[in-house]
Amino acid sequence: MSPSKLDSTDSFGHEEASVSCSKPENGCVDSLSIFHSEKAVEELLQQTPVAGMDEHLIEFSEALRTVAKALRRAAEGKASAQAEAAEWKWRYELERTRNIQMEQKVSGNNNCEMLRHWWIRSSLDNAMDMLRIMLPCLFFWEVGKEQNKRIAEARMAEQFSAEKNGDLDCERVKNSDNQSMLQNESNEHSETGCMKHGIWSHEVLRDRESDSNSNADRNKIMRKASFKLSWWCNGENGDQHKHDIVSFERGNITTAERSSKQISLKWESDPQTVLILTKPNSVSVRILCVQMVRWLRERKKLNVYVEPRVKVELLAESSNFSYVQTWKDDSEISHLHMKVDLVITLGGDGTVLWAASMFKGPVPPIVPFSLDSEHFKDCLDSVLRGPISITLRHRLLCRVVRDAAKNEYETEEPFLVLNEVTIDRGISSYLTNLECYCDNSFVTCVQGDGLILSTTSGSTAYSLAAGGSMVHPQVPGILFTPICPHSLSFRPLILPEHVTVRIMVPFNSRSPAWASFDGKDRKLLAAGDALLCSMAPWPVPTACQVDSTNDFLRSIHDGLHWNLRKTQSFDGPRDRDL
Numbered sequence: 001m002s003p004s005k006l007d008s009t010d011s012f013g014h015e016e017a018s019v020s021c022s023k024p025e026n027g028c029v030d031s032l033s034i035f036h037s038e039k040a041v042e043e044l045l046q047q048t049p050v051a052g053m054d055e056h057l058i059e060f061s062e063a064l065r066t067v068a069k070a071l072r073r074a075a076e077g078k079a080s081a082q083a084e085a086a087e088w089k090w091r092y093e094l095e096r097t098r099n100i101q102m103e104q105k106v107s108g109n110n111n112c113e114m115l116r117h118w119w120i121r122s123s124l125d126n127a128m129d130m131l132r133i134m135l136p137c138l139f140f141w142e143v144g145k146e147q148n149k150r151i152a153e154a155r156m157a158e159q160f161s162a163e164k165n166g167d168l169d170c171e172r173v174k175n176s177d178n179q180s181m182l183q184n185e186s187n188e189h190s191e192t193g194c195m196k197h198g199i200w201s202h203e204v205l206r207d208r209e210s211d212s213n214s215n216a217d218r219n220k221i222m223r224k225a226s227f228k229l230s231w232w233c234n235g236e237n238g239d240q241h242k243h244d245i246v247s248f249e250r251g252n253i254t255t256a257e258r259s260s261k262q263i264s265l266k267w268e269s270d271p272q273t274v275l276i277l278t279k280p281n282s283v284s285v286r287i288l289c290v291q292m293v294r295w296l297r298e299r300k301k302l303n304v305y306v307e308p309r310v311k312v313e314l315l316a317e318s319s320n321f322s323y324v325q326t327w328k329d330d331s332e333i334s335h336l337h338m339k340v341d342l343v344i345t346l347g348g349d350g351t352v353l354w355a356a357s358m359f360k361g362p363v364p365p366i367v368p369f370s371l372d373s374e375h376f377k378d379c380l381d382s383v384l385r386g387p388i389s390i391t392l393r394h395r396l397l398c399r400v401v402r403d404a405a406k407n408e409y410e411t412e413e414p415f416l417v418l419n420e421v422t423i424d425r426g427i428s429s430y431l432t433n434l435e436c437y438c439d440n441s442f443v444t445c446v447q448g449d450g451l452i453l454s455t456t457s458g459s460t461a462y463s464l465a466a467g468g469s470m471v472h473p474q475v476p477g478i479l480f481t482p483i484c485p486h487s488l489s490f491r492p493l494i495l496p497e498h499v500t501v502r503i504m505v506p507f508n509s510r511s512p513a514w515a516s517f518d519g520k521d522r523k524l525l526a527a528g529d530a531l532l533c534s535m536a537p538w539p540v541p542t543a544c545q546v547d548s549t550n551d552f553l554r555s556i557h558d559g560l561h562w563n564l565r566k567t568q569s570f571d572g573p574r575d576r577d578l
């Protein structure tokens with residue numbers, strides 16, 4: 001029988017049996033053969049072998065479903081066991097950290113030391129046992145043996161409670177150990193464990209926890225949800241970038257340090273080379289410079305560097321100054337930080353800014369001298385002897401990114417500013433239109449004369465004049481201060497130190513903007529251009545007269561006459577008269 005094909009119905013259900021059949025060798029259509037073909041197909045469909053095959057297939061697919069179900073259950077068991085193992089591992093690490101901390105705190109006491117070592121070792125053993133128990137658990141869960149799982153859980157619970165008892169025992173040992181310490185502090189702590197001023201002390205919190213032997217208290221400790229604090233900088237999430245000021249102890253968050261403390265500089269070897277930078281065109285500065293160079297060389301036997309302009313001035317004064325060193329070009333300036341131990345500035349704030357701008361990377365300690373410095377010898381003596389208090393003044397790293405060269409990030413030299421970067425309207429009479437982003441979050445659109453991104457050191461300069469707050473120079477942060485904003489609600493902001501601020505001139509801006517860096521080096525920002533600003537890794541260490549706080553307060557009182565007001569007279573109405 002020759003093969004034939006039966007066409008199906010159309011979309012309206014009308015039968016349209018277009019029949020194509022094989023042609024017999026003589027070329028005529030054989031209607032009888034069509035009939036036979038249909039019959040053959042029908043017969044084929046009714047044949048028992050096909051029905052039999054279907055049954056096999058159903059059986060096979062059911063078997064497959066059972067296998068898949070078993071596999072899924074095993075995978076779920078495994079995942080849950082793994083999660084629990086991770087939880088145990090984490091608890092174990094937490095215990096270990098606590099043990100190490102405890103060990104450090106009571107290292108003076110030998111008896112307790114031995115007990116503690118024993119306890120630490122047994123805790124570690126317990127933890128290892130727990131892990132050992134976890135492995136069979138994994139296996140049991142995988143094969144779905146419910147009974148074995150329950151046994152394993154019971155063993156773990158037993159182990160945990162044993163470990164917990166060990167913990168409390170040790171806490172009790174530690175508690176007795178700490179008794180004398182607490183007694184010493186008894187003047188400060190009241191019966192309820194409060195400090196004199198009602199603030200809980202760290203020790204009291206810990207001792208109260210360990211003191212609580214009642215079941216209720218113990219349960220309270222057990223029930224407290226545990227958590228972990230970790231964070232990182234600029235996309236790094238490795239442990240090495242974790243901040244170290246927040247500690248986690250039994251669910252309590254405590255901070256040890258919040259910003260840099262007063263920093264002290266102690267020379268480990270004697271300073272050899274000094275760079276003196278001076279304000280130009282000042283007679284008093286020139287006189288002071290001559291005296292200082294002579295004293296540093298003749299009395300202190302130091303190498304002295306000055307700017308080429310100053311060397312010319314010194315040589316004009318006397319040919320004896322030929323020992324003074326200088327540089328010929330910018331490439332030599334870039335190596336100065338490797339030669340110079342100390343920078344002395346003779347001038348005002350502008351001269352310190354000038355000094356900082358010479359160092360595009362690390363900056364040696366700067367000793368700023370004002371012009372009225374009669375006692376420079378005493379002062380320099382104590383600086384050269386050390387130790388000295390210094391303020392680490394943070395700088396901002398600013399990059400201009402051109403729209404035309406979006407993908408060439410490094411095309412323009414970055415700027416380091418000690419005070420601020422200002423983006424303003426320049427000579428244009430139109431409002432600036434600046435789109436501001438902080439780490440890719442939209443901040444606002446500045447419409448006004450411009451915007452100042454300032455360091456905290458620069459907070460007393462241009463930013464202050466524009467309405468920004470005065471901030472202690474050791475507070476890390478970026479001040480975001482608008483200049484004459486055309487909006488009554490635009491208040492200045494202070495952003496955290498770790499952010500990157502992006503200021504963009506939008507394409508619909510009527511005019512370009514201008515960026516200036518510490519009041520110098522103006523750069524045009526055309527539509528589409530942006531300025532990126534973040535905290536620089538190289539601060540400017542400046543020597544303090546007393547310490548950073550005293551110097552800051554003195555500078556705002558003396559330099560800016562902050563809150564200067566005639567003292568109210570004593571006579572007049574009093575509270576008791578009311």
Ligand SMILES: NC(=O)c1ccc[n+]([C@@H]2O[C@H](COP(=O)([O-])OP(=O)(O)OC[C@H]3O[C@@H](n4cnc5c(N)ncnc54)[C@H](O)[C@@H]3O)[C@@H](O)[C@H]2O)c1
Pocket residue numbers: 348349350351353419420457458459460461462463465517518519
């Ligand atoms: N309207 C303003 O207040 C205004 C305008 C432009 C520039 N400035 C500031 O001037 C700085 C450049 O200083 P310069 O000496 O090269 O220029 P400059 O010679 O024009 O002096 C500017 C003044 O700002 C003072 N100053 C600079 N930095 C300071 C600081 N951190 N704290 C307190 N006062 C400070 C200086 O002592 C000087 O009196 C810029 O970084 C900017 O902060 C301020």
Ligand SMILES: Nc1ncnc2c1ncn2[C@@H]1O[C@H](COP(=O)(O)OP(=O)(O)OP(=O)(O)O)[C@@H](O)[C@H]1O
Pocket residue numbers: 277278279280307347348349350351352353354
């Ligand atoms: N070594 C230098 N070379 C070139 N320019 C300098 C140098 N030192 C300072 N300047 C510039 O001289 C200007 C004035 O400097 P500075 O602020 O120290 O003096 P001042 O205005 O008398 O001080 P202040 O206003 O703080 O009392 C600033 O613009 C600064 O950039």
